[in-house]
Amino acid sequence: MKILIVEDQIELAKNINDYLKKEGFQTTIAYDYFSATDKLAAYEYDIVIIDLMLPDGNGMDLLYSLRANRKNIGTLILSAKNSIDDKVRGLDAGADDYLGKPFHLIELVSRLKAIYRTRKQESSNFIELDKMKIDTSKKEVLVNTQVIDLTKKEYEMLLFFANNSKRVLTKQNIAEHLWGDFIDQSDSFDFVYQHIKNLRKKIQKATGMDVLETVYGVGYKLKSKLA
The missing domain is CATH 1.10.10.10 (Winged helix-like DNA-binding domain superfamily/Winged helix DNA-binding domain)
Known part of the structure; x- marks a missing residue:
């Protein structure tokens, strides 16, 4: 499974990256909105982890773009803004799941696997x-x-x-x-x-x-x- 991690907190992004690699995932990090759009244009991913708060853009805009143009890709919203309103807005925009910070990496892995299974099952x-x-x-x-x-x-x-x-x-x-x-x-x-x-x-x-x-x-x- 190939994952793009869009997260501006460098230490957190690296922790996620290291843990997912240990679990057998192929991972790439984008620390800002424009790096993420560049990587999405150049490579194919199974799931994108998207932080809502990015230094040069809004993670929600990235989600809207993915849902408009890349409907088969899985998406998980990741944000410190853990209110019901933010969660519902993300899910209504087409995110497959939402995980609020702080979180356990083992739960992130479980949710990514669930998204991947769901995407595969939808095709069959x-x-x-x-x-x-x-x-x-x-x-x-x-x-x-x-x-x-x-x-x-x-x-x-x-x-x-x-x-x-x-x-x-x-x-x-x-x-x-x-x-x-x-x-x-x-x-x-x-x-x-x-x-x-x-x-x-x-x-x-x-x-x-x-x-x-x-x-x-x-x-x-x-x-x-x-x-």
Whole structure:
């Protein structure tokens, strides 16, 4: 996987670069907006990590340009501005994910891998999950030829687990991904539990399997294996 890191903080950029290389990624650093545009014009990348605050431009403008001209490239917004408004603005502009500073490098790697898997799966339209098949083009989940009757949020939740199959997802992770700017209106994330419960019940009825594992005190993890 080839990654472009667009980050003006030199030490942070180098730390990200060194860690990603250790994890087997091919990486390049651009410390400003114009260096990033030059590198994007000259080379192909799988994912671009974009800091919103750049010394000579706005990372959001870079994102707009990528979405207008390079729709197949993955994007992750990286910024110290970790408010809901900034996150929603980035996601609405077409970013695949958003990570606020400070962050753990191991989580950055997990999110990059999830973006890459999602991009690959979008080209094939199908994700096979034990007895189930997720059709991302029709937004349906099938067992053999029968469609499981899921709500929009239940489908999105299952897809989120499939795209993060090796990661334990907290209630906050799930809420932020599925409800975006509405989560700040809630006192807790307990409503996620009800959606998990309903999704489990429907899948168990259709397949006889419980595909989600509860990691007590942490969150939930996909129990089934991707085919």
